[in-house]
Amino acid sequence: MLFLGATSDVPFISHAMNEKKSHEIGIMSSVCSTLAKRERLRHVVDVGSGKGYLATTLYMQYQLSVIGIDSQTGNTHGALRRKQRLEKQYKGLVKRQQERTDNSRNCRNSEHLSEPPVRETVMRGESHEVTVSSEGHKVKVNSEGHKVMVNSESHNATEDDKPTHIALTAFIGPNDQLDKYVEPYFQNNQFMLTGLHTCGDLAGSMSRQFIHSPACTLMVGVGCCYHLISEMFCANPFQPKVDEEASATPQFPMSSFLRDKHVKLGRNCRMLSMQSKIGQDSVFDVSLFWRAHLQKILFDVHGYWRKDWILGKIASRCSSFREYVRKAFHKLHIESQLTDAQIDDYIHQHAHVENKMAMFFQLRTALSPAIESVILLDRCLYLLEQNATTMVVIKKLFHPSKSPRCYAIIAKKKEA
Incomplete structure (x- = not known):
């Protein structure tokens, strides 16, 4: 059952993605759009955006202003190239989707078909390396040493309210505030934080950034790669500690409840949490x-x-x-x-x-779901322990046979 009336009926998804990704992006984008509309939000930050599948869909299909942040420059450039290709094909894909809808008795009419924005307030051009100060302004020297690749030549935040799509390359630590990265583009607007299959520690860092960033009022995150999570009470013997900030902020357990009990999983348990349950008719892998x-x-x-x-x-x-x-x-x-x-x-x-x-x-x-539940509930407990949150839920978004990591954590902050 889909959540909040979510639908995967998006015109260009099946054209641009494989079946698994189409299933995930169609539902995730619809959920994010529904929640954004309910909370009257027009701005979204997609962390770990990768090739920009979710960010592009939210921008083109649902007319939301999106900043996609990824730590790999190649992903950022690829996301922009992919968006440019889709913009050229969008009208034809919408028309084709409408024809399929009209010819099918069982398909309901698409609710959000529209043309992409006439223009962007972000001018595409060469990639410029800039640094971002703690206040979020572009400067030549940054005392914190953060490097950001912004794929735009200029941006005028005071222009009329057209949706924008920005691909930004940056590594954001677990204790960073997202506001300083997004304020030059969103100014003082509140925004939603999203992440689809954020890998390893990034899912935990995303929850911390949601709490630490005052302008972030809503979060929808689906994690994955639990075997890469750093633990407080169990070191990974196969992975040297190369990132001092990450090792100083382990992502399991996050909640005070489990930390007080010194709960640990270990690498074998975390590896097991990633295994899909073997069906009765499945063949044992030789x-x-x-x-x-x-x-x-x-x-x-x-x-x-x-x-x-x-x-x-x-x-x-x-x-x-x-x-x-x-x-x-x-x-x-x-x-x-x-x-x-x-x-x-x-x-x-x-x-x-x-x-x-x-x-x-x-x-x-058969024990895999139990271990995954411990990890997800720990993240929920962390959010519930914060005074800023007013709602935290776990919701199954995807069909497990298509996307085994199918649970989303949805959190909302109290109104100021």
Whole structure:
């Protein structure tokens, strides 16, 4: 069931995205637009915007002014190029969508079909590197050292109220205030904060930025990549602490309730939280069987296994266990005297274990929703502990079979 009357019936979505992304963007954009209209907001900041799918849809389809922020310059430039292509095709896509709607008895009329803005208040041009002061004004020297790439030549915030789309490259730390980045473009206007599948710590940082930024009054965020979250009471042995600010502000647990109890998950639990539940009719992935046998071979034949060894997804490129072992040894720089016959005999001797492993992993993945719930509820508790919030809810937006990370945290601040 879609939320708040959300619909994925957007004219250019199926044309410009794959099925999974179309499903996500169609629903997420409709939810954000509905909430923005309800709260009388016309400005949106999309953090971790990536290729700009959500930002472009909110701008073109729902006539909202959007700043898309991403830490990668390539994503920012790609988002602008993609928007320019869609603007050229928009009228034709709207017409085609309307024809499909008219010819289908089961489709309701589209409510928001309209042409994109006649012009933008942001002039596209070369990328200019600027720095942003703590007050949000462009200056030559920034005491905080933040670097921002703004893909625009000029912006006049006093021009008539036309929707704008700005692609901005910046890394925003968990304790930053978004206001200083958006004020030159939105001035004193209140805005909504959105993030679709914000990776790892970014989802937690997004909640902190929502609280710390006075002009941000509404948040809709869907997180993902829980295995990349930094923990307060459990260090990741595979990831050195390269970002002092991030390591000083771990994103689990966030709430005082769980911090007081010293709750920790650990890397294995966080990895498990990302696994989709295996259906009764699904086939057990043989790569798990091969991976377990490879580790046993290394213990039996070579006497050790190093935790820092990373194989990656080599099983998908192998047609047999023999080929898998050879490629694994090559990638790990291990010399082996095992013959092909010995490798084949090894897996044949343990063939009876495969069914047991399949049952074990099916039971194991049944715990995945519980671990994900702990992470999501911790973020909700953090928001509820703040005096500024008046509403915090968790809502399933997407169908899990199409988008396993389907839960959104929606939060609203008290009126000033």
